[in-house]
Amino acid sequence: MDMGSEFHLNQEILFEILSRATLETLDTFKVVSKESKELVEESWFIRNYAEKTKNFIGYIVEKLEPHRCSYTFVSINPSLGVPGISMECFCGMTILASSEQGILCCRKYEDRSHHYYVCKPSTRQCVELPTPRGRAIFPNWFGLTVLKSNPLQYKIIRLSRQSGKTGFICQIFDSKFWTWRQSENIIMEGCSVFSFQPSVCIGGILYLLTDRKTVWAFDSATETHSEFLGPITTTEDNRSCCCEAIVEYNGKLGFTSVYKWEELRLWVLEDYRWEIKKVVEIDKKNRRLIGCSLADMALMIGYGHQVSGSYSHQTIFPFRSDWEPVDLEDGCMLGGLEEMFTS
Incomplete structure (x- = not known):
């Protein structure tokens, strides 16, 4: 058996083990390495995990x-x-x-x-x-x-x-x-x-979005707080963007916004800087994000309509x-x- 086949086999075995693990074990596995974290955050893995464990996701x-x-x-x-x-x-x-x-x-x-x-x-x-x-x-x-x-x-x-x-x-x-x-x-x-909108908690830190599109952070361990800018800072972006929301994305803080009702943009806070991660087109006729499923948690919460099936104001809690x-x-x-x- 060559190294490539052995690696593929190990990946399959790992997938089978993780797809039947407890949620606590899954969270522990996330911190092992960057690769392991990316694996369990993939939407296809989340769908398979929910199917095999029958856990609520x-x-x-x-x-x-x-x-x-x-x-x-x-x-x-x-x-x-x-x-x-x-x-x-x-x-x-x-x-x-x-x-x-x-x-x-x-x-x-x-x-x-x-x-x-x-x-x-x-x-x-x-x-x-x-x-x-x-x-x-x-x-x-x-x-x-x-x-x-x-x-x-x-x-x-x-x-x-x-x-x-x-x-x-x-x-x-x-x-x-x-x-x-x-x-x-x-x-x-x-x-x-x-x-x-609901708060977002990541690693013991509570995040809330303000009316000025800034983000307020509260560390539950030290009980200290801070406020920092969101990714939408220019006047032109402010006029074109709406429906801002903060979300959890792969264990990091995400920020979504609808741009001209044509696309949904997702930024992620990386090393104290906002980086654009995804831009997804909106199918306005069918009220859906093109190419996204319900397993794309951050995008679904940012858009909302695809989950709730309604344009009326509704709060969505990831669960x-x-x-x-x-x-x-x-x-x-x-x-x-x-x-x-x-x-």
Whole structure:
């Protein structure tokens, strides 16, 4: 057997192993090398992985209805025959943030107050969180980042406007200690406000798009923040571009924009510089991106219509999850208590 055949065989064996691995193993494999990361991020691999594991990979689409929101799960490959996620537990709830581990942060208004929950829809698990202190001025912006999977630890960041002021109150919920605490208030440059789209969390950093098409970043580990320019900086581009969105693309921050309703452009932040990665034509008659499937997650979220099937404003949350139950509450707090007693 020559080296070429041996390499091809090894690639086939690796593909078979990975296509049956857990989501946690897949995430671990991403950091082994650049080549391994590129492999598991390929849309053809994602489709095959979803087919063989029957894990949920796709989108949760919010549909706005009179006086309420409803949610639908859209698979990256509807022909897979994967059982849909029951959205019954979301009755009366609003999804605030999602994570790559299949965990959502939600809010529900009942008994004249807002209640907060963390949920795993695939296993129908839902746990109520403590209520944040203080009266927040709506709207709020949220981010959810999973720090560890075993034992599970996650942080939820809530940003809310200050009464009569231009800054934002920053509150953080840490599942390890099961409590909210207030961090340093956020003062935005140029009195910016955040856009009404979900946050993006990558490597423990929360990203939000502002109304000035800049990107705000919050490091959940150091609890520091910064703001930097997006790729659309010239006046001409500002006039021609619309529907900007930030997305996760191959583990990096992406930025999409529709240009003259003729094409979708995708930039990726590489070494602190925006680089154009893809330009995809829009088939306006059929409301589709030419040559792209639902497995092209960043492009689908940037365009939106192909996932939701509608031009009306709808929020789209990327979603992937396995079928394994997790300890959303007790295991998290146990880890915190152990750390307190051993430190």
